[in-house]
Amino acid sequence: MTATTRREAGAPVAPPGRRIPGEEGIWVFVLGDMTVFALFFATFMYSRGKNPDIFARDHASLNVALGTVNTVLLLTSSLFVVLGVQRVLTGVRRSAPRLFTAALACGLGFVIVKAVEWSHLFGEGKTVGSGEFFSYYFMFTGIHLAHVLIGCVVLSRLIAISRRNELTGHTAMLCEAGGIFWHMVDLLWVVLFALFYLMR
Amino acid sequence: MTRRVTLVWLLLLGITFASFVVGVEQGAGVASAAAVVIIGLALCKVRLIGIHFMDIRVAPRPLRLIFEAYVLAVFVTLATLDLVVT
Numbered sequence: 001m002t003a004t005t006r007r008e009a010g011a012p013v014a015p016p017g018r019r020i021p022g023e024e025g026i027w028v029f030v031l032g033d034m035t036v037f038a039l040f041f042a043t044f045m046y047s048r049g050k051n052p053d054i055f056a057r058d059h060a061s062l063n064v065a066l067g068t069v070n071t072v073l074l075l076t077s078s079l080f081v082v083l084g085v086q087r088v089l090t091g092v093r094r095s096a097p098r099l100f101t102a103a104l105a106c107g108l109g110f111v112i113v114k115a116v117e118w119s120h121l122f123g124e125g126k127t128v129g130s131g132e133f134f135s136y137y138f139m140f141t142g143i144h145l146a147h148v149l150i151g152c153v154v155l156s157r158l159i160a161i162s163r164r165n166e167l168t169g170h171t172a173m174l175c176e177a178g179g180i181f182w183h184m185v186d187l188l189w190v191v192l193f194a195l196f197y198l199m200r
Numbered sequence: 201m202t203r204r205v206t207l208v209w210l211l212l213l214g215i216t217f218a219s220f221v222v223g224v225e226q227g228a229g230v231a232s233a234a235a236v237v238i239i240g241l242a243l244c245k246v247r248l249i250g251i252h253f254m255d256i257r258v259a260p261r262p263l264r265l266i267f268e269a270y271v272l273a274v275f276v277t278l279a280t281l282d283l284v285v286t
Contacts, residue, residue, distance in 0.1 A: 018258055019258060019259070020259060020260060020263065021255035021256070021258065021259055027263060031266065031267075031270070035270075038277070041277075041278055042277050042281060045278050045281035045282055045285070046281055048282075049281055049282065049284070049285025049286055050285060050286075052286075064220070068216065072213065075209060075216070076209070078209075078249065078253050081253075083205065086201055086205075176255075183250075183253045186249055186253075187245075187249045187250065190242050190245045191242050191246065193242070194238050194239060194241070194242035195242075198222070198238045199234075199235045200223070200226055
């Protein structure tokens with residue numbers, strides 16, 4: 001069965017050629033947030049250059065395996081989201097709620113792994129006040145975690161929207177904008193993972 | 201489309217594994233060089249997510265240029281700070 005024959009009546013179809021994914025507003029927000037995080041990244045690198053020994057020592061306290069698991073969870077959730085959004089945009093959206101639900105499960109998995117990781121660190125006496133490295137670590141990953149939690153709420157909305165019988169062009173655009181937000185959450189984590197977990 | 205994004209996802213996992221290996225194997229003497237490689241691999245992943253998952257590949261040219269400039273600027277800034285600041 002082709003995508004054309006499976007397309008549901010009244011479903012929006014993405015126009016051909018160049019277009020703004022989602023809508024302009026989401027890009028203003030996403031690019032602004034990415035710029036703020038870029039300043040975070042640069043601040044961290046500057047401080048790391050000034051205190052290489054302390055950063056290398058405290059970096060060793062982090063669990064690289066858990067960081068890697070979280071990276072895989074977010075990358076996989078992004079795959080589910082991009083497939084779900086594509087289903088909505090092409091009108092073949094029967095499986096879209098399942099894909100968004102799978103993405104949400106990955107997002108919640110990220111939160112659980114992060115909670116486990118922080119619990120271990122707190123158990124070892126590492127807090128936001130345990131030196132420069134951990135101040136950066138808890139602040140930046142904490143702000144990112146807030147983004148993940150907001151993203152989970154967004155994914156919950158996408159599940160509800162994609163279950164509707166009638167889907168207008170506006171609600172399809174909302175799905176795409178929500179997906180872009182989730183990909184930004186993934187994209188920011190990729191850099192945080194490299195800075196905190198991989199660089200010595 | 202499904203095939204393309206699935207291949208991109210596999211590539212992202214592959215780069216994650218490669219950067220994990222670089223991170224684990226980096227020796228004290230080549231830590232800065234390893235850091236630049238790790239930053240470069242991370243920004244490659246950022247670009248893949250933006251172009252293929254956020255659909256910037258179909259976006260108007262100015263949006264794509266802003267995104268590409270962001271990726272390049274972050275890489276150059278972080279790599280420079282890694283190599284220069286002591």
